[in-house]
Amino acid sequence: MKESALTYSQAKQELEEIVSAIESGELDVDALTEKVKRASELIAFCKERLTKTDEELQKILDEIN
Amino acid sequence: MPENSLSLSELNGQVSDAIRDHLPDTYWVRAETSDVRLNRNGHCYLEFIEKDARGQNIVARARGVIWNNVYEMLSSYFETETGQPFVSGLSILVRVSVDFHELYGFSLSVVDIDPSFTIGEIARNRQLVLRKLEEEGVLTLNKELTFPELTNRIAVISSPTAAGYEDFCDQLAKNPYGFVFYTRLFPAIMQGERSEPSVIAALEKIYAHKEHFDAVTIIRGGGSSSDLSCFDSYYLATNCAQFPLPVISGIGHERDITVIDIVAHTRAKTPTAVAELLISHASKTAVELMDLQQRLVEKSGLILQSLQDKLGELSRRMIHSSRFFVREELSVVQQLSIILNHQAKRLLQAENHSVAEKSQYIHMASPENILKRGYTLTLKNGKIIKSATELSEDDIIETLFTDGKAESIITKK
Numbered sequence: 001m002k003e004s005a006l007t008y009s010q011a012k013q014e015l016e017e018i019v020s021a022i023e024s025g026e027l028d029v030d031a032l033t034e035k036v037k038r039a040s041e042l043i044a045f046c047k048e049r050l051t052k053t054d055e056e057l058q059k060i061l062d063e064i065n
Numbered sequence: 066m067p068e069n070s071l072s073l074s075e076l077n078g079q080v081s082d083a084i085r086d087h088l089p090d091t092y093w094v095r096a097e098t099s100d101v102r103l104n105r106n107g108h109c110y111l112e113f114i115e116k117d118a119r120g121q122n123i124v125a126r127a128r129g130v131i132w133n134n135v136y137e138m139l140s141s142y143f144e145t146e147t148g149q150p151f152v153s154g155l156s157i158l159v160r161v162s163v164d165f166h167e168l169y170g171f172s173l174s175v176v177d178i179d180p181s182f183t184i185g186e187i188a189r190n191r192q193l194v195l196r197k198l199e200e201e202g203v204l205t206l207n208k209e210l211t212f213p214e215l216t217n218r219i220a221v222i223s224s225p226t227a228a229g230y231e232d233f234c235d236q237l238a239k240n241p242y243g244f245v246f247y248t249r250l251f252p253a254i255m256q257g258e259r260s261e262p263s264v265i266a267a268l269e270k271i272y273a274h275k276e277h278f279d280a281v282t283i284i285r286g287g288g289s290s291s292d293l294s295c296f297d298s299y300y301l302a303t304n305c306a307q308f309p310l311p312v313i314s315g316i317g318h319e320r321d322i323t324v325i326d327i328v329a330h331t332r333a334k335t336p337t338a339v340a341e342l343l344i345s346h347a348s349k350t351a352v353e354l355m356d357l358q359q360r361l362v363e364k365s366g367l368i369l370q371s372l373q374d375k376l377g378e379l380s381r382r383m384i385h386s387s388r389f390f391v392r393e394e395l396s397v398v399q400q401l402s403i404i405l406n407h408q409a410k411r412l413l414q415a416e417n418h419s420v421a422e423k424s425q426y427i428h429m430a431s432p433e434n435i436l437k438r439g440y441t442l443t444l445k446n447g448k449i450i451k452s453a454t455e456l457s458e459d460d461i462i463e464t465l466f467t468d469g470k471a472e473s474i475i476t477k478k
């Protein structure tokens with residue numbers, strides 16, 4: 001998933017909003033499907049940020065003078 | 066040459082005698098240590114200095130020595146009591162004898178030391194620094210920052226060769242959850258007089274790239290006690306307190322809490338403990354994420370289940386109600402057909418009756434029947450004559466009876 005502009009905190013916040021919306025039970029089935037799909041993407045994004053090494057990022061830090 | 070002149074050694078000898086006569090005892094003296102060094106034989110040489118009240122100008126200075134047999138005893142006693150080695154820059158209270166040697170000049174020989182004075186001075190200095198930071202409103206600034214949820218880009222201030230730095234990196238790298246951490250070392254001198262400007266310079270460098278980091282840690286190898294005075298420095302403390310990223314201290318000291326430990330966002334005892342803290346923060350973040358995921362899966366599963374249940378219910382109701390409807394319709398149709406049947410019969414019967422009546426009437430009105438009843442038909446040239454005006458004298462007419470016909474001639478009209 002390419003969402004370089006998205007930060008972890010933003011993703012997490014959006015995820016929390018989706019889960020709250022789903023828990024409120026006010027979504028119709030089409031909206032629900034869409035929200036679950038988006039939430040899954042956000043979870044994958046957050047997990048990746050937590051556990052997958054980004055070589056680019058380490059490179060940026062190494063190149064600081 | 067005046068007769069009363071003295072050789073230098075004679076003069077120095079008299080100075081020496083005068084000092085011995087006038088300052089024969091040992092004296093407790095308050096001073097600051099400077100330029101402390103040990104020679105090969107284990108004798109400790111140093112300078113005692115006194116600064117003015119503002120701590121800027123030196124107002125008194127004296128050379129000093131601690132002979133090796135005394136130094137061995139006093140230095141370990143001092144270190145045990147204060148938690149820090151006998152080094153330059155300390156406020157001390159020592160008992161000295163005042164000596165003057167013809168060759169080496171004036172010096173103070175230390176015979177005893179009072180570590181509690183130094184402890185008090187360190188504590189007093191810390192209190193002064195803390196109060197100043199508080200008055201300036203910066204004391205708790207760093208503590209008011211929050212760790213970003215994802216804190217994995219760490220700027221490390223450490224001596225590059227310190228074991229503590231290696232421990233820190235190892236600990237992060239081998240965390241059992243597979244969290245990823247990015248570290249970048251900003252080397253600094255972590256001990257002695259040059260450490261204060263060195264650590265501040267490292268902080269300034271990180272500040273210039275602060276958007277690339279989530280947190281800063283200042284770490285130093287643990288274990289033996291060491292000179293902590295730089296971590297009580299006002300300038301370093303005010304830099305740390307106002308730093309825009311959370312600072313974690315891990316300067317490896319069990320006993321003392323330095324000013325840096327107090328102003329830092331979080332204090333850990335050792336570099337390893339700093340790493341543990343970062344890993345546990347990442348775990349917390351991961352647990353929150355997993356919790357959200359579980360809530361999502363559970364709730365959306367429940368909703369889908371209930372939707373399916375509703376669909377099932379609807380389809381059951383539809384089948385049921387359509388069966389009912391069909392049954393209803395069937396019975397209506399059956400009833401209708403019975404009614405229809407009955408009505409049709411009645412209609413037919415009525416028709417039959419009416420046809421019979423009509424046929425009887427038609428039968429009664431037929432010419433044969435009328436002829437039978439004695440009426441006759443008159444024809445001329447095969448056409449029925451309904452009026453006498455149609456006839457003239459000498460016309461031949463035909464008269465039809467029920468059982469035959471007869472011809473006649475009109476004789477008179």
